[in-house]
Structure formats: C-alpha cells, structure tokens
Amino acid sequence: MLGRALRRQLTQPCAPRAFSSSSIPRADFTHVVIGAGAVGLAIARKLADRDGTSTLLLERHGAVGTETSSRNSEVIHAGIYYGPTSLKTKLCLRGKQMMYDLCEKQNIPYRNSKKWILAQDAQQHEELVKTHDFAKSIGVPMEFLSLSEARAREPDVLAREAVLESPTTGIVDSHAYMSYLESDFQSKGGDLACHTNVQSVEPLSSGKAGWRIKTTSPSSPEITIITSETVINSAGLAAVPLSNSILPPERHLTPYYAKGSYYSYTAPLPRPKTLIYPAPTSGAAGLGTHLTMDMTGALRFGPDVEWVSSPTDLSVNESRLPAALDEIKTYLPGIRREKVQLDYSGIRPKLGKGGAVWRGSGEGFLDFVIRREEGFEGFVNLLGIESPGLTSSLAIGEMVEGLLYR
Template sequence: MTERIAVVGAGIVGLAVARELARTRGAVVTVLEQENQVGAHQTGHNSGVVHAGIYYTPGSLKARLCREGVALLRAYCQEHRLPYEEVGKLVVASTTAERAGLRALAGRARANGVPGLAELDALALREVEPHAVGVAALHSPHTAICDFPAVARSLAREVAELGGSVRLSHPVRAIRERAGKVELIAAMRRFTFDRLVVCAGLGTDRVAAMAGHQGDVRIVPFKGEYYSLGEGARSLVRGLIYPVPDPRYPFLGVHLTRHIDGEVLVGPNAVMDLRALRWPGTWRLAGQHWRTGVRELYGSLVKGAFVRAAQRYVPALTAADLREAEGGVRAQAVARDGRMVDDFVVDVHGPIVLVRNAPSPAATSSLAIAKHIAGIVPALSG
C-alpha cells in the first residue's frame, strides 16, 4: 500500500524531507505551505553560508548532520547546476584574550572532521583577507556559499516530478489523529494522511498545539538585522569573516559574508521578538543573558555600534559603506528553564513527527536532516 504523507512547511528542510520520503519510500507526499512561495521565511533570509561544522559539539546531531549535509549539498548543487562556491571562512581573534577561545574552536572543528583547517597569525590571516586585522585566526578554506532559495525551488520541482505536490497558500487550521491516520484542514479543505511531518519553523508551536503535542520547549523568534556594503567597499571582503563566538550564546555575532551574487552583508545581530514573552523560558533566558540582549538592542538602534562591530575586523569600513538590507528571523527553541536548545530536536508521536528545533546550520544540513527524519518516520504496518 502506498503511503500518503504530509509535510507542513515548504522551507528547505521541509522540501528536503518531502523529496527524501518520495524518493526512498515511494510515498505520495503533499507539502502544505501557508505562504504563496517556497522558502519564504528562514530559507530565503539567511547568510547563504554552507557551514563546514566548526562550531558544533562533537557527537551532536548538528555536528554529524552538518558534515554529512555539506557533502550532500555540494553534490546536489553540482548535479543540478546550482551555484556553489568555496570562498573560505576566517574566524578572527581580535584580542589576545580571544586566543583561548579560538584554540578551543579549532579543537572542536578538528574533532568534527572539518577539512583543511589552518591556524594563522596576524600576518598570515592578511594573506587570506588583505583588509582584515586580528591577532590570530582560524581558516576553513572549504566553507562555501550557495543559493538556498534556488535549492528549495529545485527540491520543490523534484517533489512534483516524484508524484507529490507542493500546495502553496495552504495554512493548516486543524489536526487530529483518528484510527491511526492524521486528518487535517488546510485552506478550508479536508485531507487524510498516513503520516504527518511538521517542519514549520517559526510556526512549529502553533502546529504542534493543534496536534496536541506542545512539549516543553517553545520557539522564540530572534530578529536578525543586516547591512550590505556598497559596491565600492565590497572588495574589502574576499570571503567570510567571523568573530570568535561567545560559547554561552548560540549566535555568532556580527560577521561579514560574501553572497553568491557578489553582495557582501554585515550582520546579523539577534534581537528577541517581544511576542515570545508569554513563555516562562523567555523571561529566564532574558535574565541569564540580559547584558548580551542590551548590546544587541543597542546595535539595532544605533548604526554606529553596528559599524564599530564590523570595524574590529575590517577597519577600512566606514558608516557610509553600510546600507540597510533586508533582515530575517531565526527560530530558536527555548526550554522552560530558559536554556537555549542547541542541538537539532525531532520528536515522534505516533504517526506525527515534529521537527522541534532546526536552527543554523539547518539549511546546510537539510539533505542530511531529511535522511535522518525519513529513517524515523514510522512505517505502515501490514
């Protein structure tokens, strides 16, 4: 009997899951998306960086699926003639105090199998990025950039070619389990499926509540604001320049990233969306990280603070070089005790699979996440 599976969410993760289920299990897959295009949210509003696996705890799902996902994504882009360019990344220690963090990051990256790593001094880092400054850096030459929205569109076409469908402007309004099936209403239509996979990003909590599986974490939106460099300043950045991250916080700080179209973005910051204040974990998170929150909010309100953050690594930049660019929103799971959930989290509740947490590097890892999820979606009995 042919399985009928619904996937909620037409971001890059949902579409990759749909393709994998159709390709490997022969399922008839229907993707339900509330927007009128695929990749409308996080997929279409991110840095475009294909992460190599530098930051993630060795042995975690993030570490494993990122490294697996890079290889799958590179091959996918080559097969489908989509842009993919290894521009390289520098993680720069701007002060002597940051050297220890940089060494720890290098050890973590090597444990994750990131290839080609090199630890550079102040002179050597300028051979990679002539306009960058710092006391030391970690160079990942195979960190890449690609066009994630183009990948999403390609995945959607494959879903259709495999006999599935991507139904845009189909917000899910109700879900219930009945006799081992999943019934749902989307766009005022009633559907019945054997299995349901929820990859709803910022909408995960709402869809999980409809299914009766809210759980003990909630998605807290963080707004990320960017500036872009004017054409005259783009030559100051060859590839990707990142700070040494604060290990207490899951965001990477203001960085400079070259995009596949030649644009160079500066950012993002990470400002908590106040709509999440109804969740107790949000207040506890704010209490634990209020200093960081104040700094990020200040950067949001004062362009000069944003400029100074970028000038730590590329001093030649001026305020006139930075122009406001389109921002994005990151969906970050926060536990009731205020702890940010760092790893990918996938729950199974009978015929329903919920992707609870899939922040960066989810786009990089999307094809590997899809394989992982396809392996845990319950098979039909009989």
Template sequence: METLEIDTVVIGAGVVGLAVARELARAGQQVIVLEGAGHFGEGISSRNSEVIHAGLYYPQGSLKARLCIEGRELLYDYCQRFPVGHRQTGKWLIASDHSQLERLDQVHRAAQANGVGLQVAEQDQLARQLPHVTAAAGLFSPRTGIISSHDLMVSLLGELEAEGGQLVCHAPVESAASDGQGHWLTVGGAAPCELRCRRVVNASGLAAIDLARSWQGQDPSTCPQAWYARGVYFAYSGKHPFDTLIYPVPEPGGLGVHLTLDLAGQARFGPDVEWIPEPDYTVDPERRSAFAKSIRRWWPGLDPDRLQPAYAGVRPKLAGPDAGFMDFRIDDERHHGIAGLVHLLGIESPGLTASLAIAREVRERLA
C-alpha cells in the same frame, strides 16, 4: 467540507520542508506539501546568510554536528549535479584581540572533535593573508561556502513534482489531530478541506512549536516553549577587498556580525542578535552604528556610510538567551508516542546546510 486522503503531508515549504518532501517522494510515498503563504520559501529560508557551514561550532555527537557535516557533503554534491548556484569560498574565523583567543581555541577543539579540518594562522601570517583585517589569530575553514537558497528550493521542488508530489500554497493548517488510525488536518485558505493522512512532517519553521503544542492527541508538555532571536543584515555598497567569508568568534545566541558574500561578490554583514517576543522582520536603520562599531574591531577600513539596511531573519530558538547550546529536535514517536508524526523543532542554523541530511533522518525515522 471535502475530505481527502493522502499518504504523506509535509507542512511548510521552506528549504527543509521541500528537502524532506523530495526525499519521501523519492522513497515512493505520495506527498503533498502545504504552505500557508503564496510561495515557497517566504519565511526563514529566504532570510539567512546562505552559507554552507563546515560544522565547526557544535558539540561532538549532537544532531547539529552530525547533520551539518553530512548535509554539507550532500549539498556540495547536489549543487554539482543540478543547476544550483554555489561557491566554495572558504571562511576565516578570527579573534579580533587576545581576549578572544581562548574562545577561538574552543572552536578549534570542537571542530577537531567533529573531524573538520582547519588551518591555523597566527597574527603575522594572518596579516599577510588578510592585510585589511586586524586580528590576533585566525582559523581558516576551506569547506565553507555560499549557496543560492532560491536555486536550491527551485531544484528540490522540481524533483518533488517529477516524483508525483505537489506543493499547495495558500493552504494554512488551521488544526491538526491524531488518533490510532492516522492524522487529520484542517486546511484553510482558498480551498478549505480536511486531509486524512498516514504520515505528517511538521516543518513549519517559526510556527512549528505552536503547531506541535496545539496538536490534538499529543501531550503539549512534550513540546518546548518557543523563543525568537532576530538578526538584522546590512548590505555594503560598492567595492570591498574580500573574496572569502570572515566571522568573528561566536556570541551568545548566534555567530556574531560576520561578513558574507553573495554569488555576485556583494558583501553583507550580519546577523546581530536581538531577542524578541514574537516573529518580526523589521529592520531598524539605527542599528547601523552598532554594526559599524562591531565590524571596525576587525576591519578598520569600513566606511559606515556604505552600510545599507538589507533584511532581517528570525531564528526559531528552543530556549532563551542564557540557555547555552540547544540542539535540533526531531521529535518522532519515541518523543510523543504518535506513530507516523515527526515535528522538526528549533531548526535554525545550520538548517540550510543540513537540509538534505535532515530529510534522510526523517525518512529513516518514519520507516
């Protein structure tokens, strides 16, 4: 098997992997991105809500809070400089009844601690702002928006290639090892080879924990267990009365069945939360009735017959359903003792929003 030497390898060509690769290439490193699938972004990067989050929900001082807020501003700036489809739609976070007011207030306090400005609306004001919505109170986030994740990945890849970097698809990493001299990757696929490299970033999404646990030269006890939460989306056919995003208060494991819009104005609802033993993108059409029941709590005018199964995403979780908040993990030498190796673990929402900030963080840690 041929052995090749390369400066830096990024494993995984989702939005975070491409953002990291582009950042490292711009810093002067020779970068190759390895992707096991036939195209970039075929995993969780193409199976999410495509929302630019403002940073409302995350505890002050957490990586999710800091990188979401930094990444939000980097992303808006990037979209204005490059041809990336996006729109700053704003978002309403609502308490559908008085039992949810305490949770809404908790989100408001978290957002204030993170420096995120929100507009507060009581029931009568909300009725004027959202006449089709039934709610006891709401918070409006003006910095929330939507983005074409595909456009973003195309742009990041173009910048990577302009800096001399390369994406190699059909190139799954079958084994990995580190010693005092560097890192060894055994790559399968159409052109099997061994890569010897100085730096490696494991940005393989749902597979990141399994790869880290199997990494020869690293103590597997330094890695968490992998958990998976599936979220299903339903599209809403035809017209609707909304021009902004609407979220209920968060639920365990996710942000609840919310209304998002694509850049054409089409509405979609989701995701729900279903804990599963392994990644599975199956959409069960029978979940429509549960969706309709949940949505009608705040939008009584919903026509359930217009809900159509769309797609499912899977969140890479670092703990199970009763664990509470879990932060991103960016595991570098301080965590596992191996120089030049970074594992990106549990990069779920707000990973898309935070992608450019995560890339900067990785570059600084590898430096």
C-alpha cells in the same frame, strides 16, 4: 488554494501503500509535510522518491522558502560550533557534503569561499584554540594562518592576534537550491499546495491510525480536509505552536524568536573574498555580526541578535546599526560607515529548556528536535530548526525518512 487537480485527487481513494500494518486504506496521502522551507522541501523530496507512496507539501505563503530559508546568510557551514554529540553537528557534517555534491551535480550556484575566524586579543585567541581542537576531534579541517599570510591574502582585514581558517565553509544560492528541490519533488510525483493555512491536525477517530488536516486558503473561507498516514511538522517559525496544538500540555515547549538584522555595503572597497567571522563568544546566541557575500560578490553583514516576542515583524531595526558598525570596524577598519545600509532581517526559531526565559546568554537553548512523537503514530516533529538548518537540510530529509521507514 488547492488546485482543481489536487482537489480531485483528495476525493479519490489512494492505492494501498507499504507503510505499516495499520495503514489507512483510503487516506488521501501517505505523507503530508507542513512547511515548504529548505528543510520541508528536502524532506518531501526524499519521501516522494519512495515507490508506492504519495506526498503532499503544504505552504501557507504563496511560494516556497519565504521565511527563515530565504532570510539568512546562505552559508554552507562547516559544523564546528554545536557540540560533539548534537544533532546539529551530525546533520551539518552529513548535510554539508550532500549539499556540495548536489550543487556540483545539478549546477546549483555555490562557492567554496572558505571562512576566517579572527581573534583580536589573547582571550579570543583561546576561543579559537578551543574551536580548532573541537574541529579536529570531529574530523573537520581547520588551520591557523600566520598574520603575515592573512595580510597578504586579505589586506583589508584586521586580525591582531590570530586567524583560524575553515576550508570547508562555503556559500550557496539558497533560492536556486530551493527551486531545484521544488522542481525535483514535483518531478517525483509530489504535490505542492501554496496559500494553504493549516487550521488543525487531529488523529483520525474510531481508533484508526492516521491524521486529519483541516486547511483554508486566504482567498476562500472553505475548509478543505486532507487525510494522511503520516504528518511531518516542518513548519519552522510555526512549528512549536502546531506541536503544542497536538501534544498534551505536559509535552508543550516554549518558542523563542531571535531576530537578526542584515546590512548591505555599497562602496567598491574594501572587498574581501573570504567570509569573515569574529571569535565565538561563550554562551552567545549567535556568531557575531559577520561578513558574508552572495554569489555576485555583494557584501553583507549580520545577523545580530534581537529577542522578539513575535515572529511576524521582519522590519530592520535602524537603532541596531551603530552597534553593528562598531563590531564590523574591529575586523574591517577601512569600511565606510555611511555606505553600510539597512537590508533585511530574518528570525531564527529557538527552544528553551524547562520553560527558561532568556537571561543574556545562549546557554540552556536546545539542539534540533527531530523525532517521532511517542503515542502519536505517524507524527514526526521538527522543532528549533535554525542554523545550520539550510546546510543540514538534505541530511534532515534522510533522517526523517529513516525515522518512518527504518
């Protein structure tokens, strides 16, 4: 529910702001950002840094970052999987360096853990060669390790054919990162409203530019109306339904939900110190059931991929554990199967081209969609923001500001 101070603010006219010639004299806010995950926080923080503006960040849950942003591997990705011209590649490369710099400057826990990608046969080796060549073409350092060096460094890890190392991959405490973004956003004068459900977003009537956002809270049926010069749809799992409620039918998109389960490991050994990934599979919707760790060194495995019709079920599917264990055993043969436990799951929002349905491969799924919507002045859409969204978040904030002001 919106706090009293914020409710009072909503009833007061805002000072004139330099957004455009069609600025709304009495809009409550310059910017309303919907969705306070890592990306929404980064966008709101960037916009709040502009002089003469006001930014409101809306979140339907009781705290920031409780959906996809806190249910992932917490990996700082190198940017090697997404194609040479994709937004994912561009924003991951930029965001990776921005995140490392911010974590270092603000003492946000992170570690440049590095990552190994393993090949167990000749075909997988070919995939690693393709990954290496692509990384080289976009300026991302990658190197092959000899099998003897790999065994000396990580004796518990099995690679029969080849090991490709990514030296710029790392891990971050995503909760500490988002906590910093939230605090910094508010220190810049931004307003955060949790427990706030967006019921509708509509253009203002009478030909005025700007937006009317109707919201409710779980504790009250009362509708609060907010007006804003701009609306940024960063609603994550709810972003496509929100976009479809605003844009005409011919511009609607179909959301797909890829649920990924994670598994914890409670035995003292084996304990690799490097992130371990299987070789990429062409057309796959994920990167395989890989090994990562948190800042305490606790191991976790995942995510796998389970296509679901709704983004609301976050229970871990126990029936998927045997297949995950079989994949883990291919690169960590000493793992004690009985010590691998169900942990948590997350859901990745994906998009399909032309309404295509899932048919068993990752081909046909779209890049990030980040754009000002033509014919809807002041409306910026962010759709299909999955991995590497966390790594890219600061660069996405920079991009959205550029879409609005440059």
